[in-house]
Amino acid sequence: MALGGAFCVLCGAEGELTTERLCIPCFKQRTTLSKLPETVQGYRCPKCMMYLHAKRWGHHTDEEYQEGLIEEVLEVDGRTNALGIAMLHQPIDDRNTRISVQVSGFIEEIEFETIHSTMVRISNAVCPTCTRKAGNYFEATVQLRSSGRRLGEDEVKAVRTTFDNYIDSIDPDPLFFINNEGDVPGGYDMVLGSKALARGWTKHLLRKFGGTSKETNSIVGRKDGEDLTRLTISYRKPAFDIGDVIRRKDRYWLIYSWQKEGAVITAVDRQERTGLTWRDLEKTTVVSRYVEQIDVELLNRDSSAAEFMDTNDWKVKTVSLPYDDDGIQSSIRIGFIGDEWVALPAITGGANDE
Numbered sequence: 593m594a595l596g597g598a599f600c601v602l603c604g605a606e607g608e609l610t611t612e613r614l615c616i617p618c619f620k621q622r623t624t625l626s627k628l629p630e631t632v633q634g635y636r637c638p639k640c641m642m643y644l645h646a647k648r649w650g651h652h653t654d655e656e657y658q659e660g661l662i663e664e665v666l667e668v669d670g671r672t673n674a675l676g677i678a679m680l681h682q683p684i685d686d687r688n689t690r691i692s693v694q695v696s697g698f699i700e701e702i703e704f705e706t707i708h709s710t711m712v713r714i715s716n717a718v719c720p721t722c723t724r725k726a727g728n729y730f731e732a733t734v735q736l737r738s739s740g741r742r743l744g745e746d747e748v749k750a751v752r753t754t755f756d757n758y759i760d761s762i763d764p765d766p767l768f769f770i771n772n773e774g775d776v777p778g779g780y781d782m783v784l785g786s787k788a789l790a791r792g793w794t795k796h797l798l799r800k801f802g803g804t805s806k807e808t809n810s811i812v813g814r815k816d817g818e819d820l821t822r823l824t825i826s827y828r829k830p831a832f833d834i835g836d837v838i839r840r841k842d843r844y845w846l847i848y849s850w851q852k853e854g855a856v857i858t859a860v861d862r863q864e865r866t867g868l869t870w871r872d873l874e875k876t877t878v879v880s881r882y883v884e885q886i887d888v889e890l891l892n893r894d895s896s897a898a899e900f901m902d903t904n905d906w907k908v909k910t911v912s913l914p915y916d917d918d919g920i921q922s923s924i925r926i927g928f929i930g931d932e933w934v935a936l937p938a939i940t941g942g943a944n945d946e
């Protein structure tokens with residue numbers, strides 16, 4: 593051994609030494625690249641199949657979840673550079689998966705590699721959402737109604753669909769669930785886990801379909817010295833669609849567009865447009881729904897009237913031309929109002945005013 597020559601403080605070997613003055617074999621022996629427990633515990637809700645990870649419940653694929661759990665408990669030496677982690681999943685049964693974890697990296701420029709084998713075990717745990725659902729927990733009811741008439745089946749469907757879109761567009765919350773839903777006389781009820789959800793969705797409906805909403809709170813008990821309340825929101829979708837004909841002041845009007853305060857209506861008999869508040873609309877009834885109106889081909893026409901074939905009884909009928917008739921159009925839209933067919937002016941341009 594040369595005097596003053598560098599040597600390993602553990603075994604005395606000379607040659608390449610680390611900053612701690614250890615030879616490579618001694619450094620490798622004293623260094624642990626990574627540690628992983630032999631078993632890793634995960635939790636899955638048996639009702640909704642959500643997984644618990646980092647104190648949050650959510651939907652993950654099995655592999656994604658297992659990898660997340662392992663990354664959480666895997667300890668890697670803080671000095672590691674160029675860390676690489678690879679995993680191999682071997683499902684044993686529905687609850688157990690053996691996972692080989694290969695960890696590689698450089699410490700003090702010396703290459704390390706460890707292969708761990710661990711068992712990921714999934715146990716059942718009912719998530720807070722399912723616990724509340726099972727306990728019939730709810731905070732709010734949104735009553736979907738129509739003003740003036742029964743909410744149609746197609747309307748219920750259109751309104752209900754917006755709920756799924758809305759809940760997908762907001763941050764998840766354990767209380768954002770449907771407790772119950774279904775048809776009731778006059779409309780449809782949605783019983784929801786959260787007041788905030790009920791309010792948020794109602795706002796969404798008002799923007800999309802117009803209409804009005806009314807909130808009622810009822811006290812259902814006390815908890816921790818505070819009143820427990822339940823919220824009921826009655827949402828009234830306008831009983832009208834763009835193109836519906838209403839009767840107002842003994843004249844017929846078409847719903848032209850929605851605005852925040854109500855609707856813009858346009859007269860059937862002459863060029864005239866006006867606004868109608870929701871309150872006014874509620875006092876109005878539809879005399880011809882847009883979906884029940886038809887487009888007919890004109891057989892003959894003169895300056896003020898035209899003939900068409902009524903396919904209900906296969907008879908030729910006469911109808912007065914609409915005020916906006918251009919003298920050459922070959923078809924017109926008509927609605928059966930009272931006991932006769934009425935030609936309707938075109939309402940191009942009418943739309944939801946968002």
Ligand SMILES: [Zn+2]
Nearest residue numbers: 600603615618
């Ligand atoms: Zn040594």
Ligand SMILES: [Zn+2]
Nearest residue numbers: 637640719722
């Ligand atoms: Zn659940």
